[in-house]
Amino acid sequence: MLSSPAVNGSSNPEAEALTFSRGLLDASPIFAGYLAVGFAFGIAASRFGHPFWSPVLMSLTHVSGTGQFAVIDLLREGAGFGEILSAVVVFNLRYVLMALAVAQRLSPSVGAWTRLAMACGDTDEIVGVAARQRLVPPRYWFGLFASSYAGWVSGTVLGAMPLVQTLLSADLLRALGLALYAMFIAILVPAAKKSRGILFCTLLAAALSAALKLSPWKISAGWGMLIAGLASAIASAALFPVPEKREEGT
Amino acid sequence: MNVSSCFLFWLVAATAIATYLLRAVPLVLLRKPLRNRFLVTLLEVMPYALLAAMIFPNAFYATDPAAAFPGLPPWSGIAGVGVALLLSLKTGNLPLVAAAATAAAWLACRLGG
Numbered sequence: 001m002l003s004s005p006a007v008n009g010s011s012n013p014e015a016e017a018l019t020f021s022r023g024l025l026d027a028s029p030i031f032a033g034y035l036a037v038g039f040a041f042g043i044a045a046s047r048f049g050h051p052f053w054s055p056v057l058m059s060l061t062h063v064s065g066t067g068q069f070a071v072i073d074l075l076r077e078g079a080g081f082g083e084i085l086s087a088v089v090v091f092n093l094r095y096v097l098m099a100l101a102v103a104q105r106l107s108p109s110v111g112a113w114t115r116l117a118m119a120c121g122d123t124d125e126i127v128g129v130a131a132r133q134r135l136v137p138p139r140y141w142f143g144l145f146a147s148s149y150a151g152w153v154s155g156t157v158l159g160a161m162p163l164v165q166t167l168l169s170a171d172l173l174r175a176l177g178l179a180l181y182a183m184f185i186a187i188l189v190p191a192a193k194k195s196r197g198i199l200f201c202t203l204l205a206a207a208l209s210a211a212l213k214l215s216p217w218k219i220s221a222g223w224g225m226l227i228a229g230l231a232s233a234i235a236s237a238a239l240f241p242v243p244e245k246r247e248e249g250t
Numbered sequence: 251m252n253v254s255s256c257f258l259f260w261l262v263a264a265t266a267i268a269t270y271l272l273r274a275v276p277l278v279l280l281r282k283p284l285r286n287r288f289l290v291t292l293l294e295v296m297p298y299a300l301l302a303a304m305i306f307p308n309a310f311y312a313t314d315p316a317a318a319f320p321g322l323p324p325w326s327g328i329a330g331v332g333v334a335l336l337l338s339l340k341t342g343n344l345p346l347v348a349a350a351a352t353a354a355a356w357l358a359c360r361l362g363g
Contacts, residue, residue, distance in 0.1 A: 049251035061266035119274035175356035181309035182351030229300035
């Protein structure tokens with residue numbers, strides 16, 4: 001029977017309520033947030049000299065605010081192919097941890113092809129919403145993803161559109177170049193306040209990043225960012241390991 | 251930014267594939283949680299460390315394409331980053347912090363910074 005409730009292995013009523021449309025609805029705050037951030041990303045990419053298609057293609061294929069921003073930030077500084085690719089990989093290594101958190105919440109009956117499709121939506125925000133459920137049915141996940149993806153891509157298209165940019169004043173465009181950095185600061189500071197390890201690595205990475213730019217060795221932007229970030233993260237993980245018993249789903 | 255469209259296309263494609271693999275491989279292959287404490291901590295703090303390295307000092311120069319570290323940052327950059335830092339000590343509301351910092355930078359631009 002096609003409409004059997006046992007599809008997706010969700011024979012419990014809790015998981016049955018998690019439909020595709022429920023996912024669309026639950027992700028509406030993500031839609032709004034992504035629309036705004038996507039818009040700022042589109043503007044920033046144009047400001048940094050990108051043609052319209054470049055930020056749009058990035059948003060369609062990456063769906064990763066930090067990774068995409070690292071690409072345009074490093075290109076602006078003249079970094080090369082290898083260093084930008086390495087920076088994106090290291091930046092996005094965190095998705096491994098998030099994918100693992102999601103994998104714990106999937107029924108073993110969810111097949112490999114479904115998992116491959118679900119992987120497209122593995123972002124900080126979607127995982128954050130999905131992780132509130134003990135068992136995540138794929139259709140609920142796809143609902144979350146559809147809503148978020150729509151916001152992300154349409155925001156980027158709007159921001160990168162030359163027409164929309166002509167409607168904004170030159171001062172506002174300049175100021176919007178700062179919007180994403182400000183958002184990243186808002187991710188960083190509260191986390192650093194809560195955890196000594198994150199505070200330590202944040203301060204060390206910021207100092208190393210500036211120091212490497214001043215150093216006489218002419219380290220280019222991408223490698224500088226990687227060296228500063230990796231060295232600080234390794235030092236922090238060695239000095240401040242997470243407690244043995246961790247909260248479920250973080 | 252002076253790179254060719256071809257270079258840009260392949261860069262976007264390569265980074266997209268890498269990003270997808272990082273998401274897909276663990277979701278399909280790894281079904282048990284990571285137990286190594288050092289590795290788990292490293293994966294958790296790494297994004298913050300990289301964010302910090304990306305933000306500083308570049309954020310101060312974001313409002314002026316001509317300015318770069320170690321030159322003097324534009325006033326609008328200092329105002330925006332300052333507001334973002336102070337406000338994010340009080341709240342974790344991302345849109346609010348981004349909007350307030352953008353507004354501060356815009357005001358400083360209007361005043362000639």
